[in-house]
Amino acid sequence: METKDIYREIINEHNLHPSHHGEISNPTYEMDGVNPSCGDKIKLQFKVDDSGIIEDAVFSGSGCAVSQASCDIMLDLVIGKSREESERITEAFMRMIKGEASDEELEILEEAEALADIAHMPARVKCAVLGWRTMEKIFKENRQ
Amino acid sequence: METKDIYREIINEHNLHPSHHGEISNPTYEMDGVNPSCGDKIKLQFKVDDSGIIEDAVFSGSGCAVSQASCDIMLDLVIGKSREESERITEAFMRMIKGEASDEELEILEEAEALADIAHMPARVKCAVLGWRTMEKIFKENRQ
């Protein structure tokens, strides 16, 4: 997919009309993510229940369309899932971005698969993974 | 003159059979000179009388043929002269090495004029001027 098509078909929608943008009170976890090359800053807030299921999650902060959209798509995917599942999805995403994902991995990525073409925009990879890396960090720093 | 001819016609004689190599006791002035690029070290010793005439002068230390010969030629020239005259000769020599000396200057340099061709061996200029710079320093640091 061409850059412009990636924007048209996937990024713009999630950037202009994100489903999970905002703030929640009393999140279980909260984490900031920064992308130094673009000055993007996002904040992730997660509500996770006792069994490790992500009940709700939102992001806030400012950033480029790629990071915002990727973050929104990510939250679409992981809300309602367990932390283990979301870690598996993150791994699949990271491998996809490097062009190394298997067919099964692509499958569990659902809509996020459309971001595979970000691999053709190497300079934007950092934007695309910002939310994912931040989520990864949440779970890493909050090992049960 | 070609490098080999410079050696043959002027350097070798003064290097292998210097007239002023040695040490004297009770010199009026004494000064070390170092050429870092070749590791050359010379010591100049001058006997200067009350009227400023250089009665005797010798050099010692080790170094390449160019620095040794140039030093020996220099002492040939300045022994018996006044410090002012020897400073004038030094100036002429420095200008000659840069290829800037006038005919009169070349004349007062006598045999040292043969070293003019050192200008064709730019890497050896430092060797050629070692003795001269050291003598210059003697008179600079011992202004009357």
Next chain:
Amino acid sequence: MTNIFKNDFEILHDDKYIYFDNAATTQRPKQVINAVSEFYRTINSNPLRGLYKWSVKSTAAYENARSKVAEFIGAEDSSEIIFTRNSTESINLIAHSWGLSNIKEGDNITVTILEHHSNLLPWQMVSRVTGASLTFIECSSDGEISDEEILNKIPSNTKLVSAAEISNVLGVRLPIEKISKRAHEVGAVMVVDGAQSAPHKPVDVKALGADFFVFSGHKVMAPMGIGVLYGKLSLLESMPPFLLGGEMIESVSRYDAVFAPVPEKFEAGTVNAAGAVGLAAAIDYVENIGFDIISQREEKLCRLMIEGIKTIPFTKYFGSRIPETHSGIVTFNIEGCHPHDVSSILDTENICIRAGQHCAQPLHEHLGIPASARASMYFYNDESEVERFLEALKKVRSWLGYGN
């Protein structure tokens, strides 16, 4: 291709691409590329050390480059020119060598809020290590610096003032003469970061009142990996060396060393002679074009671009309202569009601009913008490129999903 100024730049021959990232690095004319290749093909050797013909010639070429740089910026003596890798290294050298040995607790260091990180972080370091204070000269939203700021932010305990001659974000020229005058009044040393000025205007370090002046070869069409530090001879002579090793010595014993005179004292290890030769060729090239032509073309292009941007809805540019004072640099933002997305979209039209904070985060915070897009032009750019750029700019918002 009717733009004769592109003739010598093979990379620019493909009209498909528009290169508007000249403030980051310029392109190299074939004269520079060939000068470097020629060095390797004919006299390559380690200069300064050898006694044979090639090394003598390499040394002469290297020292000739030094003299050329000295003349280019109005230095009095070629030994006031130290070759470094880039402006960043030059400034670090000043900070470590002059800064750490002359600045103490109770002293002050002044910079401006417009500085590139390379002219800020080294002074943060000196301030942290020595306990000296760090003071900022602020600017207006247009990039103007008032006389009061200069007076007030260079207090009498100031030991060093460092300022860019031209801002890499706003393109504005800072009042260096006034700043250096005040600096000298309080006995401070004046450092001028010429990374963005040396490519665009004649430099005279004396007229600037610069005790130190730095610039990068790669921003003035020379190869990467060669930069310049000018320092007043008396200052350089008083400073300890920075990097150690190689031919910068007079003698070395097991536990100690005596250092060579300036400039060798500051050039540790094998020098980048080929880079210096490339820089000399680049200076020849600049002088052959002439700064009058260079500024004339840049001014015309800036005027065209700024007039065009003014007509595009949701788009605003930063810096001076006078296009002629932009030094080829036009920084802008489009409402609702992150500069990174703007740059990616323009890239699909093969237009190369920069987006982000341009290594000037404090300035962006001061201006109240998280990031910006920057088109930076040089004399080899032309009007048709600016027009194509403006056409593309008009469509960015719709590509990013906005109705208009």
Next chain:
Amino acid sequence: MTNIFKNDFEILHDDKYIYFDNAATTQRPKQVINAVSEFYRTINSNPLRGLYKWSVKSTAAYENARSKVAEFIGAEDSSEIIFTRNSTESINLIAHSWGLSNIKEGDNITVTILEHHSNLLPWQMVSRVTGASLTFIECSSDGEISDEEILNKIPSNTKLVSAAEISNVLGVRLPIEKISKRAHEVGAVMVVDGAQSAPHKPVDVKALGADFFVFSGHKVMAPMGIGVLYGKLSLLESMPPFLLGGEMIESVSRYDAVFAPVPEKFEAGTVNAAGAVGLAAAIDYVENIGFDIISQREEKLCRLMIEGIKTIPFTKYFGSRIPETHSGIVTFNIEGCHPHDVSSILDTENICIRAGQHCAQPLHEHLGIPASARASMYFYNDESEVERFLEALKKVRSWLGYGN
């Protein structure tokens, strides 16, 4: 010209010249010269920062060079490779960043007496600043280092040991594995100066036990102005940055900065991408020739030269009696003839050798010689050159006025 190894080196096509100063700097094959020109002609831009195609390609070319270097010396991860200007800068970086933050009074630093000034002066500096002691591992007149020396001169308070893998004066390989083993036993960090080894033999930093390893591009046929610092990831991560400014940051405020991860943390200012691309081409070139062929040719030439020197009256060579262990380097002296005069006389026959102390003054003092002459060969040299060299050598004394 029947020596096919000269084919790619235009400067060597004129058979008049014999270039025997390869330990100072090597020649560059056209593949390297062209790789650099090609970079400038097709994708030149400032890497790491741009979002457009050229910058993406520059970045890829730069990072590809990093990976190639990592593979070349057996690094585990390409982020363990920092690009610098040369070995000297690499060692200074270690000294300032790791040295000054880990070495204290009461600690010890050990080097060998064979070191190049570039691997001595930085440690003199650390010793002076911190108050740590500086200890020398001595060598025999042949350049041999005994096991006792290693044991005795690396006491248990040693924090850092630094040694050249190959001496630039004697050509001898130091027992790096034994030295690093002892260094690690006492908990010291091991620095290996590979300036003279990387061009001549395969390097495996793990097998060497090197925590840091440095080399210079220009000594392995790459352009001037690009060097390498390898450091173990965990060490690099623990170290403060050295030079500050440019893209080595994560974020910058007025008074503070957060630094980027390794390797960017250590690469301040615009990088020398063209130089890195040239280095990658040089590594390809070396690997294409192969170290087996390289050493085979060097050994043959050293044998020929040393056997020849042995037959010339008043002439003696230094270092190992085994010609095959000279790494292309034959250092010698002619009785009664200062090396500078020897070099000048050989230059009249267009033979390029080096004379002086080769930036190793303490070693010369240890060997009891004020200076020496050095012929250093690389695989592109050949037997006819060695023969011409030997013929010229025989006549030096008579040119310098001796009867024989």
